[in-house]
Amino acid sequence: MLKELLSLFFPNVCQSCGKVLYHSENCICTSCRYFLPQTQFHLDKENAVAKLFWGRVDINSAAAYYNFNKGGSVQRLIHQLKYKGKREIGVTIGKFYGTDLKQSNLFKDVNVVMPVPLHKSKERKRGYNQSEMFAAGIAQAMNIELSTNNLVRIAATETQTKKSRYDRWKNVETVFAITDNLKLENKHILLVDDVITTGATIEACAQKLLEIGNVKLSVATIAYTQY
Numbered sequence: 606m607l608k609e610l611l612s613l614f615f616p617n618v619c620q621s622c623g624k625v626l627y628h629s630e631n632c633i634c635t636s637c638r639y640f641l642p643q644t645q646f647h648l649d650k651e652n653a654v655a656k657l658f659w660g661r662v663d664i665n666s667a668a669a670y671y672n673f674n675k676g677g678s679v680q681r682l683i684h685q686l687k688y689k690g691k692r693e694i695g696v697t698i699g700k701f702y703g704t705d706l707k708q709s710n711l712f713k714d715v716n717v718v719m720p721v722p723l724h725k726s727k728e729r730k731r732g733y734n735q736s737e738m739f740a741a742g743i744a745q746a747m748n749i750e751l752s753t754n755n756l757v758r759i760a761a762t763e764t765q766t767k768k769s770r771y772d773r774w775k776n777v778e779t780v781f782a783i784t785d786n787l788k789l790e791n792k793h794i795l796l797v798d799d800v801i802t803t804g805a806t807i808e809a810c811a812q813k814l815l816e817i818g819n820v821k822l823s824v825a826t827i828a829y830t831q832y
Contacts, residue, residue: 620685620694621678632697633682641679642672644829647702647709654829657804662811665793665821666711669801669829670702679828683799687731692738695799698827699742706795707747712823714793717750718743721798721810722758722781739827740797749795755784756796756810781810786817793821801826 616625619634621641626634633641646652646668655667671679682698685691706712720736728734737753744751760780783789796810807824814822 620691621682632691632693637678638701641682642674642677644669644672646829647706647712647825650711653831654801654804654824654826657801658808658811658824661804662808663815663822664811665823667824668706668711669826670698670705671828673800673828673830683735683828686738687735687799690732692733692735695735695738695827696742696745699739699744699797700746701742702739702825702827703743703746706743706825712795712825715747715749715795715823717752717789717792718747718795718797719752719756719814721796721806722753722756724758724760724780736798739799743795743797743825752789752794755788756814757782757784781813783813783817789814789820790818791820793823795823795825797824798826800828800830802830802832 618625619630619632619637621633621637624634624636626632644652646654647666649655650666652668654669655664658664658667673679673683682694686694706715718740720734720740723731723734723736734753740753741751758780759782794814796807796814798807801807801824807826811822811824814820
């Protein structure tokens with residue numbers, strides 16, 4: 606009864622469209638779940654995200670759940686996730702996408718999911734890593750290991766916004782490290798982030814991960830935005 610009373614004054618609303626959620630819905634309403642701009646990249650080996658890495662780094666498969674449009678619903682969701690403390694958005698979207706990835710021939714043999722790390726100073730300021738929330742949802746849906754402490758960011762960097770493709774890569778070229786190679790040997794790792802534009806950050810992470818013996822590396826992000 607208390608929960609019902611509180612919902613009258615503080616209704617649980619969809620973080621995408623703002624409509625009041627039904628009891629069976631969580632974070633994102635059913636309508637938004639199906640009408641947000643999904644890419645279906647997880648079904649296409651040669652999609653736009655995969656092509657970002659051709660000739661740059663050996664990525665097995667790459668995909669993004671949504672197309673990112675400036676001012677659109679996906680941008681609002683990511684803004685809420687990153688800057689408004691709505692970490693449940695990342696977990697919820699991760700569960701949605703993990704369910705799809707588990708059924709994809711390109712991703713179904715992934716056995717560990719790993720978020721692109723934030724530097725400790727930025728994570729302390731924000732309170733959490735938004736990509737880790739997304740990774741946690743994927744790991745739960747796929748019933749696989751979540752690794753959050755093995756890939757680390759050892760130096761803080763400037764924001765990537767408004768940098769050129771080359772400057773984005775130089776900005777993160779040497780800022781990542783692996784803490785325990787043995788734990789990741791012979792794994793199919795799914796590296797995840799919130800938004801991918803040029804792929805520079807993921808490329809820098811991938812180069813470190815691919816130094817490990819006999820690993821296969823794939824990539825998934827919440828959204829893809831054309832540069």
